[in-house]
Amino acid sequence: MPNINLDDTIAAISTPIGEGGIGIVRMSGPQAIEVSDVLFKAKSGKALAKVKPFTVHFGFVMDDERVVDEVLVTVFKSPKSYTSQDMVEISSHGGIVVTRKILDLIFKQGIRAAEPGEFTKRAFLSGRLDLTQAEAVLDVIQAKTDASLSVAQEQLKGSLSKKVKSIKDKLMHVYAHVEAFVDFPQEDLEVYSQKEVIEKIKEVESEINELLLSYQKGEIVREGILSVIVGRPNVGKSSLLNALLDRDRALVSDVPGTTRDALEEMIELEGILFRLCDTAGLGVFADKIDTLSMERTKKYLDQGNVFLWVLDSSEEFKEEDKNIVAMVKNKKVIPVLNKSDLPAQWKWEEVQKQFQMDVEPVLISAKNREGLSELEKRMKELVWEGKVTTEGIAVTRVRHKAALEQALIDLAQAGVVFQNKDSLEFLTFNIKAALDSLSELIGEVYSEDLLDVIFGEFCIGK
Ligand SMILES: Nc1nc2c(ncn2[C@@H]2O[C@H](COP(=O)(O)OP(=O)(O)OP(=O)(O)O)[C@@H](O)[C@H]2O)c(=O)[nH]1
Ligand SMILES: [Mg+2]
Incomplete structure (x- = not known):
């Protein structure tokens, strides 16, 4: 240390x-x-x-x-x-x-x-x-919604560390028993039977899994939902971003390829934080910058939690639109049929049939600010059926998740070792490794590099 x-x-x-x-x-x-x-x-x-x-x-x-x-x-x-x-x-x-x-x-x-x-x-x-509480201080400062503030306050009170410590205590107990058996095999010690050790490890595993389950929600509460606006050029993606933000944030023009670099802004819809990201239109690219913009859009396609797929209903359904179907089809997506103020050239039902997409569209006119409340309603429904609940959220950071997952890997290994009746010393080794991961999570052991990463995110003076 x-x-x-x-x-x-x-x-x-x-x-x-x-x-x-x-x-x-x-x-x-x-x-x-x-x-x-x-x-x-x-x-x-x-x-x-x-x-x-x-x-x-x-x-x-x-x-x-x-x-x-x-x-x-x-x-x-x-x-x-x-x-x-x-x-x-x-x-x-x-x-x-x-x-x-x-x-x-x-x-x-x-x-x-x-x-x-x-x-x-x-x-x-x-x-x-402890370390999770120190991280919570930053989360309190950076909280952007009521929900994220309340999760951060819980963590600041030590709720996550309490849970991790209780899991650690149980595991420590198993460790002590196994170690006693390794050190004094001849003696008639009151130690757990093989069955009991396996049962106890399973209990610990299920508690860790329960904590991990809360991560998905925890991450969303802390960081917001990455909502990526995609579509071919000129369909009105930037106009949609501006309409949802209710201000002229992104540049809009009738020249296809106006947006080059992805642009991120936040909105809160009834306590749910959405990180809206306007991307460059997906289509045929001509120059080097276009290629770079495409790569960036594709990165967002990989990372997004939800997708607003913008289509222009006043123009034919183009080849470029077809290419996007495959990219969004199996994701949480809302097809947004824009320019509904102009006569429609095609029907969603045809697209739905041709590509077997089981999702309803929302009709909007970004230009006239029409259909937006329906779109917002659909966005909320896509996340937790529109209800924000912070109950049971304990794990909010990738660091916590990684430590818990590592502990599970070590415990799974311990189970294998035990079942194969390999040396019990290996078993203590694996349980010890799982204990170490849990200790790292709450900062009982740490490296200077880890502290630099965690506290480097803070502002000066905090
Ligand atoms: N009639 C009508 N025109 C719209 C609507 N929304 C956007 N437009 C127009 O469509 C053109 C393209 O809009 P943008 O928002 O720049 O489109 P984009 O998808 O961001 O385009 P790229 O950044 O080039 O990919 C502009 O001339 C807008 O004024 C709408 O609802 N109705
Ligand atoms: Mg744009």
């Missing part, structure tokens, strides 16, 4: 850079209070080193004799703070220069600039939060 130094003191501006009501400069570490005393003159004249923890003090940040700003300073004493260390938060007026100036004065005292997420990393390293 890496040895990470917590003895230095770090500082950062914790509020967004810009103008606001207040700005907060935060410090954490053993020198936080003594350094604050160099810059801060309390109106009461009292030094911060002498004040009670969890108190707020009015006064001035001074640059020698010059007042930098009138501030409130909050003092936290270890271990009862966000990072579990001594902390000071200076609330000043929310200006870019004033907060920067206070931070610079702190740096002059030899304090180091905090890295992104370093305050939360300290909370993790000091044991106040």
